[in-house]
C-alpha cells in the first residue's frame with residue numbers, strides 16, 4: 001500500500017488516475033487573502049469549482065497544486081473544496097523562487113522541519129496535509145555571491161526539501177528554468193542527499209527543446225515534467241511541445257514524463273492592479289487532455305503510452321518517495 005495526502009485525506013496512489021502534474025488552483029502572493037480589494041475568496045472558490053468540473057468531464061481525476069505559501073496558497077479554499085471537488089487535489093508545501101528572508105538564518109534541518117509540519121500536521125491551522133514539496137529555481141539561481149545570495153539559499157532549501165522528502169515519503173516537484181538547465185544542479189543535490197531520483201519531477205522542461213538535456217535528466221532516473229502547455233500558446237508552439245513528448249516516447253520514456261499546463265483557476269499573478277484576478281478561463285486545464293493527448297494519439301502514441309504519461313509517470317514519483325521513507 002502506498003498512500004498520498006490529498007486535500008480530502010489520504011488515498012491510494014493506484015487510485016489517482018489521470019493526473020495533471022503541475023497546476024495552480026489559486027495563486028498570487030503570501031498574505032493576499034488579507035487584502036480585500038485584491039482577493040475575493042468566494043470568487044476564487046467559484047472559479048476553482050468551475051474549472052475542476054470542466055476538467056473532470058475531460059477525464060482528469062487528479063490535479064497537483066504546486067502553490068507553496070509564498071505563492072499565495074489558500075488552505076481555506078482547499079478546506080472548502082475538499083468535499084465538493086470532483087477531482088482529487090494534492091496540495092504543496094515548499095517554497096517559491098524568491099526564498100523568503102525568514103529562511104535565511106535557518107539551516108537545512110530547520111527548513112526540513114518546517115516542511116514536515118505541513119506534511120504531517122497540516123497547512124497553516126488546517127488539518128489538510130501537503131502531498132508534495134515544491135521548489136522553484138529560476139534566474140535567481142545564477143546570482144552567486146556568498147551566504148546572502150539567492151544561489152546559496154536555493155541550494156540550502158533544496159537540501160531541506162530533500163531531507164523532508166526522505167523522512168516523510170512525499171516527493172519533490174521542481175519549477176526549473178530549463179533554458180539554463182537548472183535540472184542538473186538540482187539532481188546533483190538530490191543525489192548527494194541520497195534520494196531516489198525517480199521521485200523527483202524536473203518541471204517546466206518543455207520550455208526547452210534540447211534533447212541532450214532532456215534525455216540526460218531521464219537517463220539519470222528522474223521524472224520529466226513537460227508541464228507547461230497553456231491555452232495561450234500559439235498552435236505551432238503547442239505542436240513543438242507535443243512533438244518533443246512524442247520523440248521522447250519513441251525513445252522509451254513514456255512512463256517517466258508527466259504533463260500539465262502550469263495554469264491557474266484564479267490568479268493574481270500578471271493580473272490587473274485593481275485586483276480580482278486574471279481573466280477567467282474555466283477551460284484552463286483542457287489543452288493537455290483535449291489538444292496534446294489527441295495530437296500524440298494521431299501521431300502514433302498507443303493507449304498504454306498515454307496511460308504512462310497521464311497515470312504511471314506521476315504515480316511512480318509518489319511510489320518512489322513513499323518507498324524511501326518506508327523501507
Ligand SMILES: [Zn+2]
Pocket residue numbers: 022023024066175262
Ligand atoms: Zn507553476
